[in-house]
Amino acid sequence: MTSVPFDDRDGVIWLDGAFVPWRDAHLHVLSHGLHYGGGIFEGIRVYDGRPFKAVEHFQRLHTSARELNFRIPFGPTELDAAMRETIRHQGIVDGYVRPVAWRGSEQISVSGAGTSVHVAIAAWEWPHVFSDDAHSRGIRLHTSRWRRPSPDTAPVRAKAASLYNICTLARDEAEAAGCDDALLLDFRGYLAEATGANLFLVIDGALHTPTPDTFLNGITRQTVLALAQELGISVHERHIQPEELQQADEVFLTGTAYEVQPVRAVDGHSFELGSVTTMLSKAYTGLTRSAVVR
Ligand SMILES: Cc1ncc(COP(=O)(O)O)c(C=O)c1O
Structure with missing residues (x-):
């Protein structure tokens, strides 16, 4: 199956509180989250332009952060507003939203102490997982x-x-x-x-x-x-x-x-x-x- 790579698409991604062009939504190669698995995410479906069970998904994102011993620097209401704006920007009718959070690159020991937490939200059209x-x-x-x-x-x-x-x-x-x-x-x-x-x-x-x-x-x-x-x-x-x-x-x-x-x-x-x-x-x-x- 050929599809457009996920780093080479049009539109915007919400990253740490602001929209950036899709292709510029980068993280550093020495991010703690990349090396030691300090990342969490959610998947939310959009039906007829409306996200389904968004409250439950953002609650779980915060629960996941607690389980991994970090804190997301945006509350559920801010994340919900960012998601809705992302959906609008991208013109998503039937699609999928991917909020993701990870530990940053302040230090590279196994300890998570002192790492900042980054958050991004991307959305795209996506009908079914299987054929x-x-x-x-x-x-x-x-x-x-x-x-x-x-x-x-x-x-x-x-x-x-x-x-x-x-x-x-x-x-x-x-x-x-x-x-x-x-x-x-x-x-x-x-x-x-x-x-x-x-x-x-x-x-x-x-x-x-x-x-x-x-x-x-x-x-x-x-x-x-x-x-x-x-x-x-x-x-x-x-x-x-x-x-x-x-x-x-x-x-x-x-x-x-x-x-x-x-x-x-x-x-x-x-x-x-x-x-x-x-x-x-x-x-x-x-x-x-x-x-x-x-
Ligand atoms: C491993 C795993 N189990 C179960 C689920 C089902 O969870 P949900 O219905 O909240 O999407 C998911 C999807 O999020 C998953 O990735």
């Missing part, structure tokens, strides 16, 4: 040898750039195996999530989803759980063994970028695109496209 065919028929997952770490090994409640190292390794391995994405287990061997989305199984009409104790309790996951409750679908949040996938009639993923994404197969074991996934996908689309709930 239209995979998006509608379902994606194929490959169970990874990489696992989600335990909460005393890594800051698992943060949307921290450093944690995506595992995701990139797992995703590359899955694509090399001819699949679309990876399925990761946690350090205990329970089902965890995909590289950028949470996991749901449908067993006998009920939803089963892993307890989010080693990975992000996604904003989309929480939205879909609320929709399931409204629709009278029973939900079981629990530790799930990988063998239980064999009992599932339907499997899907949820995430800001993925939305409600059906899974067609895991390691060659197939699933149908069933009624529960379809119902929740429609309900989620209705919510994101409604002008009322933001």
Whole structure:
């Protein structure tokens, strides 16, 4: 797939309180965040020109900063205003916003002391993560040898750039195996999530989803759980063994970028695109496209 490189686009990026030309949004090569993983980010979808669940995303950005022991020098209200201005400047109708924060280059020891914190917000048009065919028929997952770490090994409640190292390794391995994405287990061997989305199984009409104790309790996951409750679908949040996938009639993923994404197969074991996934996908689309709930 060819696309325009992300450092060579038109428009502006909000950087530390002001708009700069897109191509000039640089950081120094000796930034602490680049060397030691002191970076966090968010992904927010824009539907019909409006950001979805922006408050929740900026709250999580601040939570992620706390987990990594730094403070973002802009409050949620300032960041929200900057995001809306970025969306307007770029003329985004259906797209994606990427707020990112990282430790600067005041010093280069492992200690984070004395580092400034920088923040940027960029936005671009972006319809689907996967091809239209995979998006509608379902994606194929490959169970990874990489696992989600335990909460005393890594800051698992943060949307921290450093944690995506595992995701990139797992995703590359899955694509090399001819699949679309990876399925990761946690350090205990329970089902965890995909590289950028949470996991749901449908067993006998009920939803089963892993307890989010080693990975992000996604904003989309929480939205879909609320929709399931409204629709009278029973939900079981629990530790799930990988063998239980064999009992599932339907499997899907949820995430800001993925939305409600059906899974067609895991390691060659197939699933149908069933009624529960379809119902929740429609309900989620209705919510994101409604002008009322933001
Ligand atoms: C690793 C990972 N898990 C889960 C999610 C789903 O989170 P959300 O629904 O808040 O986008 C994401 C995406 O942000 C992610 O990157």
